Amino acid sequence: MTSSDQVIQGAGFTIKSSKFDFFFGRVTSTPTNTRRSLDNLRDLRTLGIDEASGGKEKLLEIFAEGLNAPEVEGDRKINEYGANISRKVELRGGEKPGAIVVRYFYPEGDLDVNPQITSIVPLIYQ
Numbered sequence: 001m002t003s004s005d006q007v008i009q010g011a012g013f014t015i016k017s018s019k020f021d022f023f024f025g026r027v028t029s030t031p032t033n034t035r036r037s038l039d040n041l042r043d044l045r046t047l048g049i050d051e052a053s054g055g056k057e058k059l060l061e062i063f064a065e066g067l068n069a070p071e072v073e074g075d076r077k078i079n080e081y082g083a084n085i086s087r088k089v090e091l092r093g094g095e096k097p098g099a100i101v102v103r104y105f106y107p108e109g110d111l112d113v114n115p116q117i118t119s120i121v122p123l124i125y126q
């Protein structure tokens with residue numbers, strides 16, 4: 001396990017530390033992933049979340065808050081590996097209001113275990 005793949009234990013969830021590379025614009029593996037990573041960086045900054053000023057800690061707070069946020073209707077996916085549940089956390093205080101959809105993965109579909117954060121989708125409201 002490389003240092004970038006360390007698992008961070010959050011308040012009720014886990015996340016691989018390498019996910020923050022994707023969230024903050026440092027992934028360059030493919031043109032699509034590079035674009036998505038840079039889009040995340042831009043959108044998070046628009047929402048007032050900047051890595052240089054506590055952005056990682058702010059995301060960890062959002063992930064914890066999201067555990068009790070409303071589930072995104074029709075976005076639950078269950079397969080042989082487990083259940084993916086998306087929850088939307090509303091945000092204010094950035095350049096523009098918006099939300100972050102947090103995707104939580106529950107291995108083997110066990111909703112009693114702490115989920116893993118698999119991805120985020122920043123939403124900017126116009």
